[in-house]
Each structure stands twice: as structure tokens, then as C-alpha cells.
Amino acid sequence: MDVRGLIADDWNWFWGTWWPTIDWGNAPAWVGAFLTSGSLFLAVLILRGDRKKDRRSDADAFFTYPVGSSTLKNGVKVHSTVEVHHYNAGDRPIIGASVWQLTSKRPTKKASLVFNPRGFEEMIYPGDKGETSLNFRRPEPPEADLILVFKDGRGVEWVRHLYTNKYLGEWYFRLHYPFKKMHWEL
Template sequence: MTTTDWGSVPTWFSAIGTTGSLLATAGIFARDRRKDQRTDAARVACWIETPSAYEVDGVSVDLETHRVLRVHNTADRPVFDLFALIGPDSTRWYRRHPLDHVVPAGEQASFLVPFEPYSSGSLPPSGPAAVEFRDVERTTWVYDLEAGTLHRRRKRRVHNWLRIQQKFVSEFGWKAFDLRFRRRVAPHKRPDWRK
């Protein structure tokens, strides 16, 4: 009968130390990468201006219902997929108003965005509240126009999936674990990207 040689205590400590140093290096690398991303995104400035003329870039403007949103990208890389978050509306939701697809590095862009000068009820007037954009590493950032702060939009796919599963189990009990029952009750629908 053969016995397995598990080594000595110093060998185990060496292995644990090597693994710990590799994990620490990976953590430092990820932290530095996030810091570089944030530094690059912080070099994108956004602000709102009231148009002083009835024409902005050759387009006639209704001064009562529009504002000019300026985006100045001083970073070394372009930003993509710009949206103005307009709101709140009567249901306290913010809607996404599409802007230009790309603002190149070192350039400034101007966009006309809708604005309501008068409030409806207890809510403030509906106007541009934030700008959402994506950097070249596909990270989504939200620039708050009122506070002048930058926020990283987190992907909460796992959290949302767990919340949906918890609701499904609380509603249907143990039957929720039967895959045939789940397919019959909640069939999977593919999203329609043309909407």
C-alpha cells in the first residue's frame, strides 16, 4: 500500500504565499485599470446653455422649448452612444433622448435637447438632467448636469436575475424548480431589436 506524500509545512506556506501574491497583483492591476478609465471619462465635460439666437448651427430653434447641450471631449479617445436623460415626467421617469453617435477626441459637439420651462404639478420642469456616454472600453458613464459629478453605470445582470428568480419562486413555490412548468408559465421570448 502506498502513501501519498503531502509535502512539508514550508512548502504549503510557500504555495499559499505565491497564490496570495498573484491574487494581490491581479487586484492591483484591475484597480489601476478602473482608475485609468475614470480619469479618461472625467475629461469629458458637459453643460447646458440657453440659446441666445433663434438659429443654432443653421437650424431654427424655439427658445422656449429647447436648450443647447454642449459636450467637450478633452480625452485622448472618443466617446460613443451619447444620450441625454430628460425628465422627470409626470410618472417621475427619465427618458433617453438620443444624441450623436460619436464625439471624437479633442472636439466639442452641440446638441439641441427638449426643455419644458414650466412644471406640471409638484414636479420640477422637465429638462436635461444627465448625459450618458460610453468609452472605448464599453464602460457606460453618466454625467450629472446639476451636480457636475460623474458616475459609472454598473451592470446588475446577476442581481436582477436573482431578484426575478426569487419572485418566481415566491409566487409559484416548489413548482418553480420544474423546468417544464417554467417553460409553460413563462416562455422565453427573444428581444425585438427593431423597436
């Protein structure tokens, strides 16, 4: 028996005999099914977005902005300074905020935003504001590789780019530091 003949017979049976006998319903039933599925999908997306906003609300209420400057000596830039200004507009404290510099080997801690000589966890309370200066030995401030690491009032750890304020996830560090586990010493 010819294989092509068997396939052709099965194909003809499927499209000629079986397919037309199925009751597919009418157009309004199909439209209703698609609209119901779409509205359920949209509801899930909206709920997910609201949960994400609620989770980030404490972190988004912590404002930081850097101001960079360079020191001139005989008309040549010698070293640079970045002042990091911060303000907690939220209802909960920010814990252990610190600025890190990303290097080719591993991230290194540059400074804490709050100095606490007693050794307790450094907190920025609601309504607190301040500034911290970072000095660098190179002529231009390292804008691309400064990040802010902190915990919000719920204890969730956040890593945010200092200049763009974009949150960096674990994917970022797996991409740039694939063989290292990130441990932030807050």
C-alpha cells in the first residue's frame, strides 16, 4: 500500500468528513469567549501591576540625586567629587543605605549615607534628608557604575542605579558578574 495514499485518505477524511460535522457555535459565542478571555487576562495584568507598585512604594518614596563636580589644578581636572543628596518621603525608615561602585572584579562599598558611630543599623527616618560626599581619584565622576543599595521599611533589599534611579535585579548581576554571589554589607 502506498504511504501517500494513506496520508491522502486520512487528510480527506479529516477535512471532508469529520471537520464539517463539528458544531462550532455561532459568531457571537466566539466573540464573547474571546472578550471574556481577554478581560480575564487584562485583570490579571492590572492586579500584578498594582501589587508591584505597592511593593515598591517604600523604595520609591526614598529620593536620591547625585551632584558631580571636578577639582581643577592648573586648568586640568585632577579628581572628582559626587555629592549624594537623599530624602525619605515615605512613612517607614530606610535601613542601611549605601553607595557602591561597580568595578570589573566586584562591587565595592564607597560610603554609607548615614554615619552611626554606635554600631546600630543605620536608618534614615521619615522626613530625614542629608548628603554624603564621595571622592574619586579620576578626573570625571563615575556616573555609569555607581549604585545605591538599601532596605525599605519592610526589610526588602533594593539595588538602584544612582543616576538613572532604575532598579537593578539579580539578572543584572548575573549578567555582569556571572561567577560571584552578591552579598551587600549594609
